[in-house]
Amino acid sequence: MAAAEWTATPNGQRRPSLSWQTLTGQSGHDQQGDGWVDILHPEDRHRAMTAWHTAWTHGPTFDTDFRILCADGSFRWYNCRAAPLLNGQGAVVEWLSVLLSIVASARFASPAARPVSEFTPALARSARAMLSWSILDLAEAADVSPSSVKRFEAEDGVRGMTRLAICRALEAEGLHFSVNSRGEISMSMGSAHRIAPDTVENGAYE
Incomplete structure (x- = not known):
């Protein structure tokens, strides 16, 4: 009800x-x-x-x-x-x-409880848009090559360590990734970072 x-x-x-x-x-x-x-x-x-x-x-x-x-x-x-x-x-x-x-929410559990393999290219693209980052920005923060970021976001397959580096770089900026009780992955942002009103609308994918 x-x-x-x-x-x-x-x-x-x-x-x-x-x-x-x-x-x-x-x-x-x-x-x-x-x-x-x-x-x-x-x-x-x-x-x-x-x-x-x-x-x-x-x-x-x-x-x-x-x-x-x-x-x-x-x-x-x-x-x-x-x-x-x-x-x-x-x-x-x-x-x-x-x-x-709802009785309780598992949607925003600690990022440490989320297997890294569940960090998806779609989340990476959305996270970059939230931060208004370019591919180069993310590559520099993760200490990987821009081509590695492009391959990951294109779901072209990358090494597990590259996936982990990208995920950790985004988490360092205050983003948190978690899995809810239905197995759906979601993203939230810490209060220290503010998203500009037009960031999501305009995007930041290149």
Whole structure:
């Protein structure tokens, strides 16, 4: 059963939700726009906003876990999912979202618990976009050749040590890679690093 439901405009601006207000105590006025983030755990806010920005700018859906400060004063883990409602021309009319209670989150476990073999080329490309890094930037940070980075991101096969070096270089910049209970790999960024609003939209793949 959903703990709360909410909708948003095509450009990601949240609308007031009575069920969200009941859950958190946050007024309808304070929920609007990006105000809903204020009720999240400080460690989860930037990651949640980044995921939401990526969803409504690129789609197709939003699916992430975060902790919410509930009306009783305690933080609890929830899974938030959102999908766009499209018109006949395929344009987004609005976003529909549901908040599901979960017992605990394994999605952001310690990076040390993640086997290096699970670090994928897709994660490397997304991580570079988050950091606004070029292939050369990543190569220099990982102390590998640019061609090795290109081969890895092209899924052309590289040595395990190269994969490890790339992963560790990105982790050194505050990125964390983890596996959730469904075996899905996700990425989050430490609070010390900020992602520019247009970084994900514009990308940084070359």
